[in-house]
Amino acid sequence: MLTYILRRVALALSVILATLVSTFLLFFAGPSDPAQAMCPETRCNPARLEQITKSLGLDKPLSQQFLEYFKGLFVGRDFTYAGDTVHCGAPCLGYSFSTRQSVNTELFTRFPNTVVLALMAAVVFVTVGVTLGIIAAIRRGTPADRGIIGSSQTFGAIPYYVLALLVALYPVVLWNILPQYAPISAGVGPYFLGMLAPALILGLYTSTSYTRYTRNSMLETLSMDYIRTARSKGIPERTVLVKHGFRAAMSPIVTILGLDIAALLTGTLITEQIFGVDGIGRRTLAAFRAQDLPVIMGSVLIGAAVVVIMNLVVDIAYSFIDPRVRLQ
Amino acid sequence: MTATANAIPTQAAEATSVGDVVLDVQDLSVAFPTEEGLVKAVSNLSYQARLGRTLAIVGESGSGKSVSSMAVLGLHNPKRTQITGSIKLDGIELVGAPQSTFQKIRSTKAAMVFQDPQSALHPFHKIGKQIAEAYLAHNKVSKAVAEKRAIEMLDLVGIPNPKRRALQFPHEFSGGMRQRAMIALGLVNNPKLLIADEPTTALDVTVQAQILDLVNDLQKEFGSAVILITHDLAVVAETADDIVVMYAGRGVEKGDAKEVLAQPSHPYTYGLLQSLPSHSEDLTELKAIQGSPPSLLNLPPGCSFHPRCDFKSQVPGDACWTELPEWRPTPGLANRQIRCHLTDPVGTLQEDEGVR
Ligand SMILES: Nc1ncnc2c1ncn2[C@@H]1O[C@H](COP(=O)(O)OP(=O)(O)OP(=O)(O)O)[C@@H](O)[C@H]1O
Ligand code: SF4
């Protein structure tokens, strides 16, 4: 188990490194010019442009920039800006080109908002999706099944941003049924209430695919020979469904769930944007617009780490659910 | 080998001594409504299983062997299966019985060992727990007692080191061991009837013999009735007392197992035996029954076997095409019944064998 985890961590680190290198190279290979993006339109001249380029460290060779970035990650580095030198301790993600804030602060103050939103949504889609999927599977072929499948298909066929916009517009902004997003500084109550609308819509929308996965998985499980064996023991049907059916049906769902949560943690971009949630997705989008390389690199780093960690969590969880799976 | 099996009276009361009827299936039909139409998997099947005896059900793949025996345990989805006729298990009528009745008789009066032990045990649950669960369901005992019982059962079916094995998962067992565990599960509540549905098909040859021996030994020990579903006529010859031959959901011949194998009196049984390698000295003569089983959506009129039967021309008129043959005693043989229009089936088939 321990060697397994160590091996996985080593693998994880190389994945993250590769992601960082490619982000870096892609950024410079593309038509990006952060200095130009930051140069005030009205007063921009070659001298000013050069000054900005220099202050961002963009005049140095690529390899050196990258090495410095890495040094920052592991041992920290010093930044000189307008004559002042500040030390940025490890793991240093640098300073935002556009806001001059430490990327660590920029991202780690926002990341919790994304986590809260993602987890609240996950609670919604797991409960709603799995419950409906199980009901549909057990009541297979009945009006209940058709109703659940039909409505979840219809709901899932509407483009997500349309739904999100409608919810943001009507119940939240116009009718004031659901409160708007408030930062945590406004208090714990308003904060969580404000998360309700985005978490609900994100959760309900995602639940449609969970209804489908769960129904399929449960039906497949219920057709297994071991379910027939369980029935032939003379135990109550409920026990057959719960003890023998449910757990087996859930094991493939756990994998999907882990990866979905990872995807949400890397930024629930549309939702954050539409509901004004100050999360990591929204910040990254802004960074892309501003060609703000350090922030982009920072969120890529967080994203890669999240994906890698969730994969590990899924594998470990899986080995607890299915005794045939041994970690090695 | 008792030629008097038919003479033992059928009774509705509980079966208690060797030869008593435990399972009395009369006129059983099982059909599945599907999108393409009604799949008539079993039609008007009748047979009896008796304490202390092994009944073999044989027939080609798809002839309804599994479907008919699963009906005994109520394992078909009631909403999607039409079952008519009568299944009396130890005097209890099961056709149309509520799930609560099935729940009571499962494992206590009848248990089933399935074909593929690989998939028939739950991959997530420990072997001992799986067996104990069946015991717990029908006995007011503590978990510890049930688990002890499970270990005893594992020991009984010849699993070495049962205490340790009970704590393992199915994937840690070999195929033969798994099938032994299935048998232990089947017998944990001392059922009067054990249905073994091709219990050895998924196992390799040496293990097959061990499993069959085990079933035989346990039957002797417990005196229960065994229904052995199989393709393998060699297995029938070795282990069965009685036999029912099924074709396209119907019984076509029944009687004493060894007698039927020695002298079949239905063209289909005859064909099955002819297709066995041991039956013809010259291997080139090996003759499979021509054609394939009919669609269960659309059974041929008259005798279902007529499209494949070599002997229909010997029946006067067009009875084979138009009239479903009823059960009748085979002329000239004691304790034998067939569904065939041939006037002198024994003579006709003997003559054919002489020609070959
Ligand atoms: N739930 C169902 N719905 C529709 N058809 C079914 C269903 N269950 C079984 N059948 C059909 O009933 C027929 C008889 O099946 P059964 O499993 O009893 O055959 P079998 O004699 O046991 O064959 P094998 O030797 O291959 O096990 C098959 O054609 C099968 O496709
Ligand atoms: S009834 Fe006719 S078709 Fe059917 S088995 Fe007998 S001879 Fe053949």
Ligand SMILES: [Mg+2]
């Ligand atoms: Mg079968």
